[in-house]
Amino acid sequence: MIELIGLTKQYRSRGKMITAVDEVNLHIAKGDIYGIVGYSGAGKSSLLRCMNLLEKPTRGEVVVNGVELTKLSKEELRLSRQKIGMIFQHFNLITSKTVAENVAFNLKAAGKKKEDIPGRVKELLDLVGLLDKADYYPAQLSGGQKQRVGIARAIANDPHVLLCDEATSALDPKTTESILELLKEINKKLNLTIVLITHEMEVVKEICNRVAVMESGRIVEEGGVYQIFSDPKESLTRDFIDKVMQFSLPDRLMKSSSGTIVKILFREAKAEEAVVSDVLQSCQVKGNILHGKIEYIQDAPLGFFVMELTGEREEVDKAVALLDEKTAGVEVMKP
Ligand SMILES: Nc1ncnc2c1ncn2[C@@H]1O[C@H](COP(=O)(O)OP(=O)(O)OP(=O)(O)O)[C@@H](O)[C@H]1O
Ligand SMILES: [Mg+2]
Missing domain, CATH: 3.40.50.300 (P-loop containing nucleotide triphosphate hydrolases)
Structure with missing residues (x-):
């Protein structure tokens, strides 16, 4: 046009x-x-x-x-x-x-x-x-x-x-x-x-x-x-x-947390929530949601949620690798 x-x-x-x-x-x-x-x-x-x-x-x-x-x-x-x-x-x-x-x-x-x-x-x-x-x-x-x-x-x-x-x-x-x-x-x-x-x-x-x-x-x-x-x-x-997408976690939360903090990305129609709980369960890792933000752009979700993962070191690492593979991506904010 x-x-x-x-x-x-x-x-x-x-x-x-x-x-x-x-x-x-x-x-x-x-x-x-x-x-x-x-x-x-x-x-x-x-x-x-x-x-x-x-x-x-x-x-x-x-x-x-x-x-x-x-x-x-x-x-x-x-x-x-x-x-x-x-x-x-x-x-x-x-x-x-x-x-x-x-x-x-x-x-x-x-x-x-x-x-x-x-x-x-x-x-x-x-x-x-x-x-x-x-x-x-x-x-x-x-x-x-x-x-x-x-x-x-x-x-x-x-x-x-x-x-x-x-x-x-x-x-x-x-x-x-x-x-x-x-x-x-x-x-x-x-x-x-x-x-x-x-x-x-x-x-x-x-x-x-x-x-x-x-x-x-x-x-x-x-x-x-x-x-x-x-x-x-x-x-x-x-x-x-x-x-639009910015977020910040209170410093206090980052410092006081004893677990691993990860940011899990949401993209398009992926059913991330089910994937996340499956992975955590299979690795015997506990997940605690600290923050989340999902925007809908042309009716498709885009966003992330931030979780604190706790459990055996090896299991947590395994969970992070699995999550990274099965979702739109994982960013480790605090190892
Ligand atoms: N009539 C004009 N004579 C001389 N310079 C101009 C004229 N109109 C715009 N400019 C210059 O051209 C550049 C671009 O201006 P323009 O108004 O297109 O920007 P803009 O992105 O619309 O900015 P804003 O968000 O402030 O409206 C600026 O450096 C401006 O000073
Ligand atoms: Mg203008």
């Missing part, structure tokens, strides 16, 4: 050249919810804004739904852009217009017949759960409601793609969750491809199927979300994932 080839964006600022996007190649398939993560200044917004030519690339190609955008005339680009919706961190609503008027504005701009507009506005507001707020002004809405208007407006002209630049960063966790749910629903219902930028891996974990990690204008790692979470290659990727 979206193909970026050798995409480069440079800005000239106070006589200096800044390369915000550096030779990026990226393929986003139809129906993907594609996440782009990176720290501030990595070039995420620049990359996203090149996808609808809000920023004109310095070099490279931007192909959306089979159309090379950089080759289009002004008028052709205007039409192509109607099929690329966008939502923003600060919503960018027209404050002097009501909710219904904000949505109608995009329909009018796209040349929709006047008599068809009210019906379509109603349909859209229903979809985002704001039918009862049609006559409210943006100032009378909560942040989450404003973003719902943003979404209704962005999808008004049945776009192929929805670009989201930190669309939930200004919202509290609960509201974020409800907006992510709405995006997921729209993705399914309308088979809409969604690209979303975020600095929170939590958001990626929640709704994306693929993710790219960006640093200094480049994509340093890219892949399926489960694969990236379970086996990150780059230290930057690991930093992001740690924010």
Whole structure:
């Protein structure tokens, strides 16, 4: 659905050249919810804004739904852009217009017949759960409601793609969750491809199927979300994932424990729990769970639990070797 080839964006600022996007190649398939993560200044917004030519690339190609955008005339680009919706961190609503008027504005701009507009506005507001707020002004809405208007407006002209630049960063966790749910629903219902930028891996974990990690204008790692979470290659990727998967054991526990402390990894659909108890029983080793964390990523479990193993030294070693063989892996935290 979206193909970026050798995409480069440079800005000239106070006589200096800044390369915000550096030779990026990226393929986003139809129906993907594609996440782009990176720290501030990595070039995420620049990359996203090149996808609808809000920023004109310095070099490279931007192909959306089979159309090379950089080759289009002004008028052709205007039409192509109607099929690329966008939502923003600060919503960018027209404050002097009501909710219904904000949505109608995009329909009018796209040349929709006047008599068809009210019906379509109603349909859209229903979809985002704001039918009862049609006559409210943006100032009378909560942040989450404003973003719902943003979404209704962005999808008004049945776009192929929805670009989201930190669309939930200004919202509290609960509201974020409800907006992510709405995006997921729209993705399914309308088979809409969604690209979303975020600095929170939590958001990626929640709704994306693929993710790219960006640093200094480049994509340093890219892949399926489960694969990236379970086996990150780059230290930057690991930093992001740690924010979701991190845990710490109190020092006191590590010091006072007389047994062997191991971390047993969970992956995909492996029935680790049964395996663990079988192994411990067969080796006559006792296991005491100290900590555990399981995240569900696209409905597949990913996580670990930390156990203290006690018993004869040889038996404990045998149990660790067996566990390592039969589970997704064991890390000895304290021998
Ligand atoms: N219009 C501009 N003129 C000059 N430099 C710019 C412009 N827009 C962005 N930059 C620079 O390009 C680099 C990438 O910026 P960009 O906004 O794409 O990063 P980002 O990853 O979206 O960051 P954030 O998470 O803070 O939004 C930064 O060094 C920024 O200062
Ligand atoms: Mg940005």
